[in-house]
Amino acid sequence: MAEKLTLSLDAMGGDHAPGMVVEGVSFARKRFPNIHFLLFGDEALLKPLVDRYNLHDVCEIRHTPDKIASTDKPSQALRGGRNSSMRLAINAVRDGEAAGVVSAGNTGALMAMAKFVLKTLPGIDRPAIATFLPTERGETLMLDLGANVECSATNLVQFAIMGDAFSRIVSGIDKPSVGLLNVGEEELKGNDEVRDAAAVLKGDSHNLNFHGFVEGTDVLKGTVDIVVTDGFTGNVTLKTIQGTAKLISQFLRQSFASSISAKIGYLFARPALEQLKKRMDPRRYNGAMFLGLNGIAIKSHGGTDALGFASAIGVAVNLITEGFNDRVKDEFARLEAGEEN
Amino acid sequence: MAEKLTLSLDAMGGDHAPGMVVEGVSFARKRFPNIHFLLFGDEALLKPLVDRYNLHDVCEIRHTPDKIASTDKPSQALRGGRNSSMRLAINAVRDGEAAGVVSAGNTGALMAMAKFVLKTLPGIDRPAIATFLPTERGETLMLDLGANVECSATNLVQFAIMGDAFSRIVSGIDKPSVGLLNVGEEELKGNDEVRDAAAVLKGDSHNLNFHGFVEGTDVLKGTVDIVVTDGFTGNVTLKTIQGTAKLISQFLRQSFASSISAKIGYLFARPALEQLKKRMDPRRYNGAMFLGLNGIAIKSHGGTDALGFASAIGVAVNLITEGFNDRVKDEFARLEAGEEN
Secondary structure (H helix, E strand, O other): OOOOEEEEEEOOOOOOOOHHHHHHHHHHHHHOOOEEEEEEEOHHHHHHHHHHOOOOOOEEEEEOOEOOOOOOOHHHHHHHOOOEHHHHHHHHHHOOOOOEEEEOOOHHHHHHHHHHHHOEOOOOOOOEEEEEEEOOOOEEEEEOOOOOOOOOHHHHHHHHHHHHHHHHHHOOOOOOEEEEEOOOOOOOOOOHHHHHHHHHHHOOOOOOEEEEEEOHHHHOOOOOOEEEOOHHHHHHHHHHHHHHHHHHHHHHHHHHOOOHHHHHHHHHHHHHHHHHHHHHOHHHHOOEEEEOEOOEEEEOOOOOOHHHHHHHHHHHHHHHHOOHHHHHHHHHHHHHHHHHO | OOOOEEEEEEOOOOOOOOHHHHHHHHHHHHHOOOEEEEEEEOHHHHHHHHHHOOOOOOEEEEEOOEOOOOOOOHHHHHHHOOOEHHHHHHHHHHOOOOOEEEEOOOHHHHHHHHHHHHOEOOOOOOOEEEEEEEOOOOEEEEEOOOOOOOOOHHHHHHHHHHHHHHHHHHOOOOOOEEEEEOOOOOOOOOOHHHHHHHHHHHOOOOOOEEEEEEOHHHHOOOOOOEEEOOHHHHHHHHHHHHHHHHHHHHHHHHHHOOOHHHHHHHHHHHHHHHHHHHHOOHHHHOOEEEEOEOOEEEEOOOOOOHHHHHHHHHHHHHHHHOOHHHHHHHHHHHHHHHHHO
16 A cells, blocks of 8 residues: 555646646656556546556546636636646545645646645645756755745745755755845845744754855855745746846847857857757746645646656655655654744 | 036945046046036045046045945944045035935945935935846836835835836936836735735826836846836846856856867857857946935946946936936826825
8 A cells, every 4th residue: 555656647737738748657657667647637638648658557547527727817726627637636635545746737726726625734834836946056946936925934934944855855965055035235134034034044943954145146056955035036036037048048149140150150059059958948947846735746847748747746756755744744843842942 | 507517426436446437537528528526535546547637627536535345334334434435425415515426336335325314305215226137128227126125015106206217317218118026926916015006006196107017037028118126026136137147158158168069169159259248247237326315326336447437427417417306206296196186
């Protein structure tokens, strides 16, 4: 029973669903032969795919004709999507049928439904959305990216603890460093929330490797392993990074087209530049993890292909087998015990 | 009297002061022959420079041995810098000796002193720091960049009105579009401050061309002429842009060094890439304007050269001759009258 792990998949979520979901399962199966999958979606579409990849022994199709569109508002999805593939895949986690859920569908809808159905972990007031970003030194985890536009100091501390547990498990870093995003001017030491959160994180009632405040320039420098911020700032920061990368690549294209010499240069440098493009590909970094829910829920990027979806399945498996949620709960229990002493 | 405009200059502020300040005056003099300058700083250093550029007829040296270091905290500068070149240059505006002040010195110290000495314009609760950013379409003005870490809806509305007046005068845009920076997820329409500010800006009691909410991706896309945000988000956004540009240029260098073919490509493309580097030069965009003070105060970038300093002088002259502060006051009077009706 414990050996046979079950995951539920929203087979209809994502730009290339359901094809890439089922193909993703075929990739994941090689890495994790003991996993059983519940595929929620349109049976008429799913059955031929499961046939094609010969996945009948690891997959069970749960037919549901409804699906959430990428344009649906979270409130619409909550009200009208009770029989959608996304909702039923989440319900399976709540009902103990599956140990976690993976979807490449509408982020807002997934967050709203997962929060509503699964609730938060004991000790966690609010879930957070986290992602990895490429940096000078490797990768940095950033959270929250928009689940909570207004965060108290307590929320920020909880994000730090969740980010720490996540980074230890998924990145395998022993004592990941945690930075709180703040403004850099000397006279401005940030708002009350950031200052109060820093005071708690500096204390010794937890096991965090707290680095202190970091600035916007530090995010992609890789100054810390984990950048903690409120969902408003995190969302703007993530989208600013995307916008800046887009502007520079546009300027770069214009530069390479600006003279014959530059065009020749481009021809010679093209393979290297294409490597760079892959390195900056948002699909590599846009997948989001929902941390703090009473159940594992992974959001794969909407534009992901089968390999990307398989890697999202891998993250879910990691978090489940390493007992992510239990670790977070233990850390909170320790923190609260520390506060009482 | 009205024809002879006087500006006070902190001649000791900036990495290349006082040389670039005096040379900057020599450039500015050609464009604005009717301006008189008060140079605050060390006479022993300034006199030979004024001699060299033959500026005795347009410059008056006000000797002061003290100066603010770039490492001084704003609180230190306020307490200990009463006889510094920066402080006395600001005092000259308060005392009516000069119509505006320009400094390339310590930003935090300049903001703290200018706020303390000049106070804010009637109707403005808090000043804002603004800068231009390069975009796909040209340039966008963003404010606040860190003068106020916590902003009410009223502060944001005031920033929008100041940004509008500034953009009309300095960029010459007739009806600049104004966007409020917000998160993009559909279900999250931002915090109370942003929502309330949008409600006011959507009203018809003012002359703004309000575009609505914009996201992080819109900042460098040039979706709007003016991006309004609180100082916390603005500071993080600005520094995230800088950090992203730095990471990409580092990745780009690595790509060009990754193979012989790529190295050859670099040689051909170098002139075009150096143009690109200039286009992204933070010195072009890092200069900051302090809006909302009862007096014109311009912060030139600390690393600026004489040409950059001359262009900061040009911005000050523009704002003074176009009556920037009076326009902002009028706009507020109109807004308040509108609210009473």
